[in-house]
Amino acid sequence: MQRDRFQDFHPGIQFLFFIAVIVFSMCFVHPAFVVCSVLFSACYLFLLRGNKAWQVIAMTAMLFLVVSLVNPLFNTNGEHVLFTWAGGRPYCLEPLCYGMALGGMTASVLLWFACYNTVMTSDKFLQLVGKRIPSLSLVLTMVMRLVPDYMRKTKQISGARSCIGKAGPGDLKTRLNDGGQILSSLTNWALEGGISRADSMKSRGFGTGRRSSFSMYRWSNTDKVLLAGLIAIIAAIILFAALGAASVTYIPQTVIAPLSSTKTAAAVIIYIICLSIPTVMNLVEIIIWHNLRSKI
Helix, strand or coil: CCCCHHHHCCHHHHHHHHHHHHHHHHHCCCHHHHHHHHHHHHHHHHHHHHHHHHHHHHHHHHHHHHHHHHHHHHCCCCCCEEEEECCCEEEEHHHHHHHHHHHHHHHHHHHHHHHHHHHCCHHHHHHHHCCCCHHHHHHHHHHHHHHHHHHHHHHHHHHHHHHCCCCCCCCHHHHHHHHHHHHHHHHHHHHHHHHHHHHHHHHCCCCCCCCCCCCCCCCCHHHHHHHHHHHHHHHHHHHHHHCCCCCEECCCCCEECCCCCHHHHHHHHHHHHHHCHHHHHHHHHHHHHHHHHHHC
């Protein structure tokens, strides 16, 4: 697993990129756009997490199959009947295609969110909103810490109880009682931690004056160039979408904007450029690294 080159840029660029690709993935159900989004999100996630990415990819693949196959069971509007079931209820091709588009859209959004969670850490998010909405950014940062902190503390409490022989396999009543004890201990820990944190913030003067903030991220010339290019690409995609380059209708008749159309082909190419920005950066970094190693 290589170092992620895209994470070296300013968090504002990373946030803008993920917001753009996630929104586009939710809006475009054209087959070419859906396929591109799924492929590049899966590739980038694999570059970020290595073999661990296969778990997320397998889950989204199962979700894609479920959404694709289940949609025609409820939506029977279509011209081409593949077969009938449940007393003559039609299973049509058009709802199947629409289900595949929805499944691909959902899978791509989940994959991009998985990439977002890996790249956009809490300190980067705090960097973006800390100066503008400091109170909200503090609350959001604390909320995002709750789940991992609670999970880690739950494991610690469970392990401590196991060491003294108060946890282990048993009947349902025993397991419920053990879970209640763990929940009680976790609740007490959370309340005590909240009181201690509030006292600490008060003793440090929180809320008594204007807040200052520290930032380790600075806008470089490379960041500014990439930001300008990304904004131009996003604007071009929106323009082509407004011109109908990604228009598609699945039900009751499937009508898809053909790739032979100039505006559709241009929109797909620009969309690929947008989606491939972090992946291409990482691949270029890998190629340069291997070339340098080969010269040693």
